[in-house]
Amino acid sequence: MPARKRCVTGIEGLDAALNGGIPEGNVVLLSGACGTGKTTLGIEYLTYGAARGENGVYFSVTEPYEKLLENMRAFSFFTENLIEENKLFIIDVSLLYNRLGLLGEDRTIEDIDTLLWALIDTVRALHIKRAVIDSITAICSRLAQPSKIRELVFNLSRMFTHFGVTTLLISELAGSAGRYSTYDVEEAVSDGIILQEDVERMGNMMRTIQIIKMRGTAHSRAKYVMDLSTEGALMVPLLKWGLSGE
Ligand SMILES: Nc1ncnc2c1ncn2[C@@H]1O[C@H](COP(=O)(O)OP(=O)(O)OP(=O)(O)O)[C@@H](O)[C@H]1O
Ligand SMILES: [Mg+2]
Secondary structure (H helix, E strand, C coil), rough: CCCCCCCCCCCCCCHHCCCCCCCCCCCCEEECCCCCHHHHHHHHHHHHHHHHCCCCCEEEHHHHHHHHHHHHHHCCCCCCCCHCCEEEEEEHHHHHHHCCCCCCCCCCCCHHHHCCCCCCCCCCCCCCCCCEEEEEHHHCCCCCHHHHHHHHHHHHHHHHHCCCCCEEEEEEECCCCCCCCCCCCCHHHHCCCEEEEEECCCEEEEEEEEEECCCCCCCCEEEEEEEEECCEEEEEEHHHHHHHHC
């Protein structure tokens, strides 16, 4: 069988840990507590692809467009020109809700279905190869019928995979160990899970990152330190960091 094509993330250390990148078309849950660097990693992933001919879209549910842009301008990897060149798209989901006439606080499954088709239409019309949804938790939290969350994530994953879009679903974790998603279903239907955590070490908070699962490839299961600098995210093996970082 031919090897599956890879989507190279461009995050230093992550592609090596994944044996070359995320298998193309996978839908991956990027889970972590607040401030662990999920958004930054997502935008760096999209920017890397967009600069190499793979159009990317970031669906923002939790942060308004201007604020997000302001935060990203601080990072050297962020190339704002890619937006003007129609290679990188940032879409404010609250505006999408308004455009679709979905104005109430709670959503029915029909509303979510409407949103799902709007996301799919966007991805097709813009020839998207990489997508980030930030966050799937925020979309699910407005769903009045929690039993439908599995269906939503399943349908979304299936359609994005069908169109060959390698997707990061950002999942906001509220802390309890051993869980990768708020509703406990997102992890079962996604092809991969990447976990970002805060670990205390000698009084300092340290960011870590670990690949929990990734369908379609062998991968490292080690915990890495994730260093966030103005240049972006960098994964360093935990042991190596311990030797040089103390
Ligand atoms: N220019 C920068 N250089 C290095 N680190 C930065 C820079 N700007 C922000 N950070 C760090 O990144 C963190 C936020 O990262 P990011 O927004 O990607 O995390 P997040 O997991 O998406 O957070 P949230 O849960 O709030 O959405 C900040 O708390 C800060 O520590
Ligand atoms: Mg964020």
